[in-house]
Amino acid sequence: MNPRLYSFAAGATGPWRILSTKAVRGESLPSSTPTTNRLSLLPGEAKGEAAWTLRGVRSNERYATAAEKQKLAAVQEDLGRAEADFAVLIPIRKSAAWWALSQDERRAIFEEQSRHTAIGLEYLPAIARRLFHCRDLATEEPFDFLTWFEFAHDHQSRFDQLLARLRATREWSYVEREVEVRLVRVG
Amino acid sequence: MNPRLYSFAAGATGPWRILSTKAVRGESLPSSTPTTNRLSLLPGEAKGEAAWTLRGVRSNERYATAAEKQKLAAVQEDLGRAEADFAVLIPIRKSAAWWALSQDERRAIFEEQSRHTAIGLEYLPAIARRLFHCRDLATEEPFDFLTWFEFAHDHQSRFDQLLARLRATREWSYVEREVEVRLVRVG
Numbered sequence: 602m603n604p605r606l607y608s609f610a611a612g613a614t615g616p617w618r619i620l621s622t623k624a625v626r627g628e629s630l631p632s633s634t635p636t637t638n639r640l641s642l643l644p645g646e647a648k649g650e651a652a653w654t655l656r657g658v659r660s661n662e663r664y665a666t667a668a669e670k671q672k673l674a675a676v677q678e679d680l681g682r683a684e685a686d687f688a689v690l691i692p693i694r695k696s697a698a699w700w701a702l703s704q705d706e707r708r709a710i711f712e713e714q715s716r717h718t719a720i721g722l723e724y725l726p727a728i729a730r731r732l733f734h735c736r737d738l739a740t741e742e743p744f745d746f747l748t749w750f751e752f753a754h755d756h757q758s759r760f761d762q763l764l765a766r767l768r769a770t771r772e773w774s775y776v777e778r779e780v781e782v783r784l785v786r787v788g
Numbered sequence: 789m790n791p792r793l794y795s796f797a798a799g800a801t802g803p804w805r806i807l808s809t810k811a812v813r814g815e816s817l818p819s820s821t822p823t824t825n826r827l828s829l830l831p832g833e834a835k836g837e838a839a840w841t842l843r844g845v846r847s848n849e850r851y852a853t854a855a856e857k858q859k860l861a862a863v864q865e866d867l868g869r870a871e872a873d874f875a876v877l878i879p880i881r882k883s884a885a886w887w888a889l890s891q892d893e894r895r896a897i898f899e900e901q902s903r904h905t906a907i908g909l910e911y912l913p914a915i916a917r918r919l920f921h922c923r924d925l926a927t928e929e930p931f932d933f934l935t936w937f938e939f940a941h942d943h944q945s946r947f948d949q950l951l952a953r954l955r956a957t958r959e960w961s962y963v964e965r966e967v968e969v970r971l972v973r974v975g
Contacts, residue, residue, distance in 0.1 A: 606926050646926070658924045663850075666892040705853040708891070737845045737924040739793050739833070 605659040607733055608647035609690060609747065615641035616788030617688055625768075627694070627778030640690070640784055642749065655692055657733025657747045664711045669718045678726040685729060685751035689760065690782040692744035699775035700736075715770035724763045728752045744778065754785075792846040794920055795834035796877060796934065802828035803975030804875055812955075814881070814965030827877070827971055829936065842879055844920025844934045851898045856905045865913040872916060872938035876947065877969040879931035886962035887923075902957035911950045915939045931965065941972075 611619065611633060617640040619633040630653055631637075637652035647654045662670060699707065711717050721730065729751045735742040752760055764781075767773060798806065798820060804827040806820040817840055818824075824839035834841045849857060886894065898904050908917065916938045922929040939947055951968075954960060 603924075603926055603928050605924075656926060658926070660924050661887045661889075661894075662891055665890055667890040670890045700848045702848075703852055703854040703857045704849055704891075704895070707848075734924055737790075737792075737847050737921055738926050739790055739843060739845070740926075741790050 602645050603658055604644075606645055607657060607659065608641075608643050608645065609655045609749075610641050610643065610647035610649075610651040611653050612637055612639060612641075612649075612651040615639035616786060617641070617784040618787045620783045620785055621781075623781045623783075625779035625781050626776055630692070630780050630782065639787075640782070655690075655735070655744065655747055656738065656742070657735040658738070659731070660734045664708050665718055669712075672722060673718070673725070676722070676725040678729050680729055680731060680749070680751050682729065682751065684753040686786045687752055687754045687757060687760075688784040688786070689750045690784065691748045691750070691764075692778075692780050692782075693746050693748070693776055694744045694778040695775045696777045710772050710775070715767075715772035717767065717770070717772060720763065720766050720770075724759060727756045728760055728763060789832050790845055791831075793832055794844060794846065795828075795830050795832065796842045796936075797828050797830065797834035797836075797838040798840050799824055799826060799828075799836075799838045802826035803973060804828070804971040805974045807970045807972055808968075810968045810970075812966035812968050813963055817879070817967050817969065826974075827969070842877075842922070842931065842934055843925065843929070844922040845925070846918070847921045851895050852905055856899075859909060860905070860912070863909070863912040865916050867916055867918060867936070867938050869916065869938065871940040873973045874939055874941045874944060874947075875971040875973070876937045877971070878935045878937070878951075879965075879967050879969075880933050880935070880963055881931045881965040882962045883964045897959050897962070902954075902959035904954065904957070904959060907950065907953050907957075911946060914943045915947055915950060 613636050619638045619640055622630055622632050633652065646656070665673065731749045733747040735747060736745040750760065800823055806825045806827055809817055809819055820839065833843070852860065899906070918936045920934040922934060923932040937947065
């Protein structure tokens with residue numbers, strides 16, 4: 602097992618309760634029911650029955666420069682903070698056109714044009730974020746990335762602002778599937 | 789199944805015969821025997837018994853700029869050319885220190901300091917090359933990359949020169965495991 606592999610499993614148990622599942626672009630994920638509205642984020646492969654499972658690996662940065670990485674490291678906080686009672690899972694798939702771009706072209710769209718890291722930085726440390734990569738798994742995955750955000754419930758409107766700003770960028774024109782799952786901590 | 793997944797399987801059958809297996813750095817792969825000295829490069833997962841199997845996915849470029857990608861595309865040739873009767877498989881694992889670097893630091897070492905793409909370009913189209921990524925598979929893999937080279941046997945000394953030049957670079961100081969498998973086409 603890759604020690605950087607994590608699974609999100611929706612089902613009967615788990616410390617997070619799904620409040621809403623919304624298709625932002627393309628197909629949604631299965632809607633939760635009273636018996637499948639819990640979510641777990643687990644290291645490794647999810648075991649047992651699940652309404653749906655998504656997997657991804659934590660990996661090296663693809664775009665951040667040393668200076669950006671240092672700025673992020675100076676202010677970001679880890680997952681699991683006591684005050685972080687809200688979470689949002691955003692699975693995303695980008696288009697073939699995005700992946701056909703060269704590294705410098707993707708970087709230019711990601712940061713110089715879309716200010717992805719710079720925008721995210723403005724919301725740290727309040728909104729903790731962790732990225733998981735799915736595109737290079739051996740199985741065919743429905744998404745390229747899974748991003749998990751954790752924050753205190755009184756930061757919801759700031760989070761909505763962060764999302765709106767990112768979705769208005771040129772980078773987002775390459776997003777062909779996006780789902781937004783909102784959760785509250787119950788365990 | 790990820791349509792970009794490929795497997796290298798060593799065993800009793802396959803169109804390539806293993807001539808030698810050499811540990812360049814770190815542990816080698818199992819030595820071939822008269823009954824396990826054939827190799828196949830197959831789409832998807834390898835089926836059946838194998839002396840060893842390595843898997844990887846073709847993926848987007850990690851370092852090449854648009855200009856470099858264009859230069860490569862203009863001269864590189866595909867695998868499977870009739871005259872390409874020799875092949876070399878080079879599985880590589882890089883150190884944790886490499887993966888902890890930011891994107892711009894890795895790019896600077898890879899190209900501005902080590903001239904990885906520029907050196908490779910000098911040997912095109914004679915030496916065809918294809919890269920497979922293993923680091924972000926769900927399973928724990930022994931290597932981060934698999935590189936497969938194909939060329940006509942009269943280009944062996946040019947290939948040796950290419951290898952020697954790459955291994956003398958700063959980028960290679962981050963290689964902690966490297967194996968070199970040389971093969972001849974028999975099927």
